[in-house]
Amino acid sequence: MNALAALADPTRRRIVELLAERELSAGEVASQFAAARPGVSRHLRVLREQGLVRVRSDGRQRLYSLDPRPLADLDAWLTHYRAFWQNRLDALEIEIHRQRRKR
């Protein structure tokens, strides 16, 4: 299963939406669903395994939050290719002028 398949489940998508608002304990997440607690725990584990969600302990309880690294990867890709294409489209303009001089 990859990260996108992990998001294919509607319960997992709802968990992601909840965690986008703020960090929550497993109990707080589970209280949002009619499903039994073990089902929610399983979904949280899948999301953690896919690197979409992370957990920390504050001593008393485990707190879940979204892992922002997937979006950071996307931002890095966009930044790289934005600069790449600006450079390449400049080169295209040079090629258009070069072509014109050949006529």
Added chain:
Amino acid sequence: MADGPCELRITRRYEASPAEVWEALTELDRWLAPPQGVTVTHAETERRLELDWRPEGEPRSTVTVELRVEAGRTVLVLEHAQIDATLGMRYVAAWSRALDRFEVS
């Protein structure tokens, strides 16, 4: 120049006819020097060019280039979109808020 959550879009205007832009555009080696894993999948003369963009180690993506005429110039719109990210686009807003918090903390 407007980006979507999983794609970038760049618009350029060239003082040249669509035929001139297309002729240069299709000489890919001269301006693009495409990496390994890039193939042309669609070409509509003087209108649209599509590339399958799959360099090794990168997410799969597609590049589309469209040409149109506006006030005597050729407008070129290039869009580069990640294919696999489309399914997750609804949740990019959620990631974005998480990223903002990550940068602050």
